[in-house]
Amino acid sequence: MKGDMLNKLLDQNKQWADKMDKAHPDLFERNGKGQQPEVLWIGCSDSRAGEGCVDCLPGTVFVHRNIANMLPYGDLSSLSVVQFAVEVLRVEQIIICGHYDCGGVVATMGNKRLGLMDNWLKHLRDVRARHKDELYSLETLKERCNRLVELNIIAQVHNVKRMAPVVDALAEGRIEVAGVLYDVGTGLLRTLEIPADSNEEDYLVVESNESVE
Ligand SMILES: [Zn+2]
Structure with a gap:
């Protein structure tokens, strides 16, 4: 019936808040004052x-x-999140988490038109296109999808490390960036080895007062 789901969620929220408050008596008072x-x-x-x-x-x-x-690049939402987290909240760890x-x-490894979402997934098609030789050397679709999950995590770790706030925080030694893989079938997380960004210097831009001629 209409509204049943919302009522269920509100009930669950009351139970959750009660349980959290009992387990962590200072938590909500602390969170009411801000976040760190x-x-x-x-x-x-x-x-x-x-x-x-x-x-x-x-x-x-x-x-x-x-x-x-x-x-x-150009996604204002994620760029703003990264800038705020790194410059204002001064987080110590960035995690990029992908999952099998x-x-x-899966959609990106296929060629079915999905509508608006295709524009978003083009960023992932760029990763697929850059690594098509490796991906198509794998025998099954599942193996190709799993490898694209990993290649996407690597690409996103490289992307975030090219963003100016992260470049600065890394230079100051106050942040770490890691890629992790979550297995939906076991609930377990593992770190993914991230190769060095061979194009790092091509993306490096520095502040300069010198005029460019
Ligand atoms: Zn997903």
């Missing part, structure tokens, strides 16, 4: 693959999630 998260989590919107897998309390993780955990069985990745 140490982690920025960039993950997929997938209902199974959220930051809840690290058992975090409210106030500890600043979050940005979208389809296929991407940070495309990602619908965005």
Whole structure:
């Protein structure tokens, strides 16, 4: 019936707030005064693959999630999240979390038109296109999708490390960036080895008062 879901959610919220308050008596009072998260989590919107897998309390993780955990150039939403998290909240850790069985990745390995979403997934098609030789050397679609999940995490780690606030924070040694892989079938997270960005210097821009001729 209409409204049943909302009522169920409101009931669950009351029970959750009560349970949290009993387990962490100072939590809501502290959160009522502000936030000091140490982690920025960039993950997929997938209902199974959220930051809840690290058992975090409210106030500890600043979050940005979208389809296929991407940070495309020109995406004001994710750029603003990164700038705020790094410059204002001064988080110590950025996590890019991808996951196997990602619908965005599966769609990107196919060629079915999906509408508006195709524009978003083009950023992921760029990753697929850059690595097509490797991807098509794999035998099954599942293997290709799993590898594209990993290649996308690597690409997004490189992307975030090219953003000016992150470049500065890395130079000051006050932040770390990591790529992690979440397995929706086990609930477990593992770190993904991120190769050095061979194009790092091509993306480096520095402040300069000198005029360019
Ligand atoms: Zn996903």
